[in-house]
Amino acid sequence: MSAPKSGITSLAPWYVRDQRPLYSHITTATTSHKIITFAGQVGANEDGTFSPNQSEQVEQAYRNLSQCLDAAGATPNDILKLTYLVVNYDPNNRVHRKPTTEFLKGHLPATTLIPVPALASPEMLFEVEAIAAIPEAPLKKVDVVVVGAGLSGLQAALDVQKAGYSCVVLEARGRVGGKTWSRDIAGGKQDVGAAWINDTNQIRMYELCRKYGLKTVTQNTMGRIVMEDPADGSFHTFPYGGVPEKEGEKGGVANMVQVRDLFESLCHKIDVSDPVGSCKALGKDYDKMSMEEFVTSEGGGKIAHGTINIWCKAMLGLEAREVSCLFFLDYCKSGGGIMAMRSDRRDGGQYLRLVAGTQSFSLSIASSLSPNTILFNSPVRNIEETSEGVHVTSARGSFLARRVIVSVPTPVYHEISFSPPLSETKFKLSRGTVHGYTAKMIIAWKEPWWRRFGLCGLLQSAYGTFCVTRDTSVDSQGLYALTCFSEGDAGRAWSRLSKDERRAAGVDHIRRAFGPFVGGEDKVPEPIETIEQEWWKDTWSQGCPCPAMPPGLMTEVGSALREKHGSVHFVGTETAYEWKGYMEGAVRSGERGATEVIQALREEGKSSAAAKL
Incomplete structure (x- = not known):
């Protein structure tokens, strides 16, 4: 259970001054490697802005290069050659040196430093370009490929192997655990x-x-909670398990409790196996409204709005205006209600x-798998169903499987090319859910x-x-x-x-x-x-803790969430019926996916045996 060994070797030629531990004059790779070239990365932040500080730009450029390496399934140890361009280079103040050493972590690729008076735009002060090589394994046949070594993928793989089928887990990162880290x-x-x-x-x-x-x-x-009052921004405390004793809005706390209790009551009327259908009996189309609109429709004041907004942010990382009320009702019902999900006490x-x-959970399950089940730094970019089986192409090798289990969040589906393409509803779902x-x-x-x-x-x-x-x-x-x-x-x-x-x-x-x-x-x-x-x-999560649905999406395409696509099955905590968004939901979804695959393989086995008679 380790990352594939790099076939890159660093050499120091005789009678040329040895520059180690700074860099090597020569790096070589074996013929079984795939060469990857990376465009020059500058110190631009995600929004395109630049720090005026050159050292900060160097650090940001390496963060950007690291993201590029991740996307290609490579690591700094896979780099053959680095070229960096430094504006106003000062040999007595080498601002690039420490960030470069920290980025490479002991790896010594061949490097070239080029002092320059300017780069493409005046705010750019540093640029780094890389060439990398990663090992490629020959095509391998297995019964099942699992995409992703988070809790859901690991649990699915373990159940598949216990049923007697061969399995490989392709993990984009260099570790197990996904969002358990x-x-x-x-x-x-x-x-x-x-x-x-x-x-x-x-x-x-x-x-x-x-x-x-x-x-x-x-x-x-044990003790009191500190609260910033949504009504006036003042700070005060109240006992854990109670409600605020002070309020910046007259009657605001009682109003909040009324809205909270109504939401809790509605939540328990949702059928998690059919949230859209069960919503019809509630008298309102809660999928058409956001959580913010729900609070307004029920006469919620400033404290009610602020409290429910904290729920949505703390549980989904989203503002109340961004979340479908029906989705949030279903989400909370999966964990026993809003009061249980928000509780820090027993049953909460x-x-x-x-x-x-909690990464111990993932490490422990991984240790129970057969040796060499997990291939790290292996993002999957293509899943193609053919008459021979399902071809799965990763950064470090290709596999032919009878079944595939995808255990990545729905917004990350777009990182994979599916052939045939995902159904229209599955595609809309993956493009509509938000982290x-x-x-x-x-x-x-x-x-x-x-x-x-x-x-x-x-x-x-x-x-x-x-x-x-x-x-x-x-x-x-x-x-x-x-x-x-x-x-x-x-x-x-x-x-x-x-x-x-x-x-x-x-x-x-x-x-x-x-x-x-x-x-x-x-x-x-x-x-x-x-x-x-x-x-x-994070390239392979793109958010946390769980993708959510904006108003209208659940009614339109929510039924596609757990649907398989040919021989490809989908798991992950967002697909769980119980404790959606939590580790419990992740493990349970992995069990569901494994059960689907095992049943399908057994049916295929019966059909094959019958055909031979």
Whole structure:
């Protein structure tokens, strides 16, 4: 279970000055490699703007090159040649050197540095061009190809292999887990993606905990919540499990509770196997309206609007105006209702975390697969059904399968060319679903200072950088942290800042929100470490946590969500009937996809046996 070994070799010729560890004079690749050329990458941000700082442009250029490498199924270790052009090059201040070394991580391709007076436009200060080579495996025949090594794909592969069929998993990244990704911080692990389970109605996840001996941490709910009032932006606190005791809008809290309880009641009337059909009995076409329109139609005030908007942002990374009311009703019903999904206590969506991080789930399932099942850095670009079977073409090899399971989000389907093309409804669905903007910043301190003041670490903010924060400390490891969610419009604006500016804005928001309740903003300590993850910048996720549907889409093409396409089947947490958008939903969807494929293969086997009689 490792990335294919690169066939690239670096050489230092005799009697030519050895430039290692800076670069090599020669790099070679074997004939089994595919050559990839990359256009020159400059330090342009996603919106086309440039930092005036040359060092920041160098770092951004390498981030852009990294995205290009990912899209091609390559890594920095696959680079044969680097050429970089530096405006106003100063040999006494080589601004490119440190970012280049950090990007290559010890790999030493041949390189050429070209000092230039200017590039294509005056704001450009650095450009880097690359040539890479990646190994290509010969065509291999298998029973099943699984596209994606997230939880749904891994579970599907495991079930397929247990049924006795051969299987390969093609993963675009260099790791397993998809949106389960546990990163190092302050001596422990924190989840920059999916993070919570429970032990009562998320049966599959808790079974995995017990099966693989994974230790859990109960989410802290002891203390008061900090709230930024949607009505006037003031900060106040209230007990966890209660409702705000102060309000910037007269009668606003009672009004919010009334709208919330109506939504909860409607939610439980939705049939998750037929949301559109069950909606007809409710007397309104809830798919025609957004969540924002729903709140308005029910007489919701500022606090109601602000609270429901926080729900949509925290759960989908979208503003309430962007989400179909019916979709959100169905989404919440899949997890037992809005109150259960938002709860951090027993039976709730955020009750337990893993000490080692939730990527342990993915790593554990992967370890149960047959050796060499997973091929990393292998994005799939073409799936073609022929009379011989299904041809699957990835960056590092091609496969001929009897069945294929695609476990990527619907908005990512466009990264794959399907032949024959997807049905009209499936295509419209993949183009119509939307990923919200969800980013996490995890901020670590030497101590859980908020607890000393009777706060549980939960923040609900209507206007700030972060819409929600939670205490994700692991006390047994001396790791004390708040996981902070930047979502929707505020998140998109935050994303446009530089990395240092994002950190400053995040820490400043924590100080402004918690400061009044801990003795002042200056009493909030300086963090010891921060990490962040912006999922919409991830080529193979393009958002988080789960694609959503805008008004009207579910009625028009929602029925195509789980439909197979010839011999191609589709899984993923968005296709789940239970706990959609959560790890539980991902695993259950993988089980469903595997069941479909196993039944189809058995039927094919019976037909083949009958034909021989």
